[in-house]
Amino acid sequence: MSMVAKGTVAAAAAAVVLTGISAGPAAATTNSTKTFNVSGSSVGHSGYSNGYIHFYNRSVGITGKVKSNDSNCVQVIFSVWSHGEQTDFQTRTACGRGPGTETGFNFTSPANFPGGASDVQVTLAGITGTGQVVWLAAQSVTP
Numbered sequence: 001m002s003m004v005a006k007g008t009v010a011a012a013a014a015a016v017v018l019t020g021i022s023a024g025p026a027a028a029t030t031n032s033t034k035t036f037n038v039s040g041s042s043v044g045h046s047g048y049s050n051g052y053i054h055f056y057n058r059s060v061g062i063t064g065k066v067k068s069n070d071s072n073c074v075q076v077i078f079s080v081w082s083h084g085e086q087t088d089f090q091t092r093t094a095c096g097r098g099p100g101t102e103t104g105f106n107f108t109s110p111a112n113f114p115g116g117a118s119d120v121q122v123t124l125a126g127i128t129g130t131g132q133v134v135w136l137a138a139q140s141v142t143p
Contacts, residue, residue: 031055031116032143036064038076038124040136045126047074047094047136051105053120055143060088060109060117066124067102068094073127074136080120082113093127118142 032055039048051064060080068074073095080088088109094101111117120141126134 031057034141034143036120036122036139036141038122038137038139040124041069042126042134042136044070044128045072045074045134045136046070047124047126049074049076049092049122049124053122053141055116056111057114057116058110058112060111060120061107062090062109062120063106065102065104066092066094068096070097072129075125075127075133077123077125078109078120079123080109080111080117082111082115082117084118085113087111087113087117116143 034053034055035050036053037048037050040046046069047067049064049066051062054061062078066074066076073093075091075093078088078090079086088111090107090109092103092105094103121138122141123138124136126136128134
């Protein structure tokens with residue numbers, strides 16, 4: 001590249017910096033999208049949760065639903081992990097059976113490490129009327 005061409009490139013780069021012109025924010029790109037499906041039953045508890053986990057560079061998008069198949073409550077628990085450190089923990093609950101006992105969800109969890117989350121643990125649990133938690137099923141989802 002000639003000295004003139006190098007100077008032109010440097011001047012253009014300086015103009016961009018001085019005027020504040022940029023290419024815009026980096027678009028959120030999905031590194032990968034995985035499905036999850038946990039279901040289980042125990043005495044007095046039955047239900048399921050399914051949906052998608054979208055792994056991004058520094059966060060995880062989680063969409064889906066949780067459904068109770070009996071009169072008690074069912075809770076899905078999401079534990080987001082980045083390189084051995086838990087970065088977020090969220091729950092969604094559905095109670096009762098029949099129409100209207102399904103709970104939809106769509107949220108983003110932080111995974112503020114380069115490369116984002118390394119694992120999302122999805123656990124399904126039954127909740128008794130006295131607040132006792134009964135483990136029903138679990139799934140580990142990786143990018």
